[in-house]
Amino acid sequence: MTVSTEKTETPDIYRDLHQRLVTAAFTPGEKLKPEKLRALYGCSANTIRDVLLRLSTVGLVSFEEQRGFRAQETSPEKRHDVARFRILLEQEGASLSIRNGDLMWEAQLSAAHHKLSHIETTIAKKGELDAYLPLWSGAEREFHDTLISACGSPLLRATYRNIYDQFRQQMVAQERDFGSNYFQAIITEHQAILDAALDRDEPRCREAIFEHMKRNFI
Amino acid sequence: MTVSTEKTETPDIYRDLHQRLVTAAFTPGEKLKPEKLRALYGCSANTIRDVLLRLSTVGLVSFEEQRGFRAQETSPEKRHDVARFRILLEQEGASLSIRNGDLMWEAQLSAAHHKLSHIETTIAKKGELDAYLPLWSGAEREFHDTLISACGSPLLRATYRNIYDQFRQQMVAQERDFGSNYFQAIITEHQAILDAALDRDEPRCREAIFEHMKRNFI
DNA sequence: CTACAATAAAGTTTCAAAATTTTAAGAAAA
DNA sequence: TTTTCTTAAAATTTTGAAACTTTATTGTAG
Numbered sequence A, B: 001m002t003v004s005t006e007k008t009e010t011p012d013i014y015r016d017l018h019q020r021l022v023t024a025a026f027t028p029g030e031k032l033k034p035e036k037l038r039a040l041y042g043c044s045a046n047t048i049r050d051v052l053l054r055l056s057t058v059g060l061v062s063f064e065e066q067r068g069f070r071a072q073e074t075s076p077e078k079r080h081d082v083a084r085f086r087i088l089l090e091q092e093g094a095s096l097s098i099r100n101g102d103l104m105w106e107a108q109l110s111a112a113h114h115k116l117s118h119i120e121t122t123i124a125k126k127g128e129l130d131a132y133l134p135l136w137s138g139a140e141r142e143f144h145d146t147l148i149s150a151c152g153s154p155l156l157r158a159t160y161r162n163i164y165d166q167f168r169q170q171m172v173a174q175e176r177d178f179g180s181n182y183f184q185a186i187i188t189e190h191q192a193i194l195d196a197a198l199d200r201d202e203p204r205c206r207e208a209i210f211e212h213m214k215r216n217f218i
Numbered sequence C: 001c002t003a004c005a006a007t008a009a010a011g012t013t014t015c016a017a018a019a020t021t022t023t024a025a026g027a028a029a030a
Numbered sequence D: 001t002t003t004t005c006t007t008a009a010a011a012t013t014t015t016g017a018a019a020c021t022t023t024a025t026t027g028t029a030g
Helices: A010-022 A034-041 A045-057 A076-100 A103-126 A129-147 A154-173 A180-198 A202-216 B010-022 B034-041 B045-057 B076-100 B103-126 B129-147 B154-173 B180-198 B202-216
Strands: A061-064 A068-071 B061-064 B068-071
Touching: A010 A034, A010 A045, A010 A154, A034 A045, A045 A061, A045 B045, A076 A129, A076 A154, A076 A180, A076 A202, A076 B154, A103 A129, A103 A180, A129 A154, A129 A180, A154 B076, A154 B154, A180 A202, B010 B034, B010 B045, B010 B154, B034 B045, B045 B061, B076 B129, B076 B154, B076 B180, B076 B202, B103 B129, B103 B180, B129 B154, B129 B180, B180 B202
Parallel strands: none
Antiparallel strands: A061 A068, B061 B068
8 A cells, every 4th residue: 555566666665664754653763674674565675775775864764784774763862952953954044045035935935834834723623633644744844944945055955854854753753742732832833934934034033943943852 | 905805894895985085086976886896895786886875875975766876066056055054064063062062172172183283284384285185184074073072962963074074075076276375274274263162252263164164165 | 960769788776595794592601 | 690602593784697777879760
């Protein structure tokens, strides 16, 4: 069901494992054995190895020479580190975008926020997070990525995306209480970020980003 | 000569290729064919593939599905991007280190600077950069890494190291004029960074870092 | 002469098995 | 009982060859 039967399977395996990792389908530190996963995707162990090697590249999987792969471990320190670093990158990226972004950027940001806001409102009402988690996670990622998309630095943006995924992995793994009031809160926070960005108010946007993330500190 | 004959060769292949890449033994964009490199290290093509996959994770090698590996391309935009991002990370890391660093940090920073300074002075006098490039590159990396080593963020530090290596790769590839006066200049700049750090003067240290890097802008 | 298709060559990815290393289990000694 | 050594099992890495893709070459039609 989750496995595509297309000719070139590797990208699908990558995407599927990536998705599983950021939605905590594996418990942190769990061993990822190519030989076991092989069966799941109907390919050889080496193909899995390739994919895991690439996922270790982006920090979702930890890899140690001669002792294989694991789903990235989590700890309060790690979560704190990821959150701090994410703030740094997003604040800087947002500042640059506010300076450089054109009308198209504003439009795309509005659009991304609209989608995100819709999904978050639905979850806040219905409360069925499990069903919406992949959808919401994707929309949130897109909103934050769009926010920094006009920063003019491909490197900053690529690094941010990696960190965002690590953040998601760490937070979902922590089994936070994603209750209804949690979503009420982040709806407000995302709105504040959007408003500050469209007002081209750098300090206020930085502050809004910090407010959005500070709950994840130790 | 460059190839170790130990039992477990993979780490050596990784280190050796890493070294070659940051010292521009490959021209930017040059194709890295496992089949060719295989002979060099006396192993199979897949082992090379593994190493290249990991090097692509740290940005030294570019990888495209179904069309293999290349030494990272270079361009004015890319160099500018790397330089800007490096400044961001180093300024932030240095600021945090200045706030958090203890006496041990000061001592290590002094030691790293002492070594670096010695090598740079030698090069400035003798001018034989080619012979000293790996030594100097390693010492400079260590100095900058030590500067941010007390920042308290493993993620920031690891990211900085990757960016430093990409920076080195980009700059050496550009065939800059590493003349004697170039080294005279950076000796002064490194001294300024050290002094500001030991004085615990964040703004001055940030400024010194910027001054050290601004020559690499477009 | 150019554009397009067919073919050949080169390069990349996948595979299953062999070689190596790590981890686990059990036996002997302190 | 605890520790250490030996042995067996499990897992990882490496290999060489097969399958597949891309790129280059050649030939044909417009």
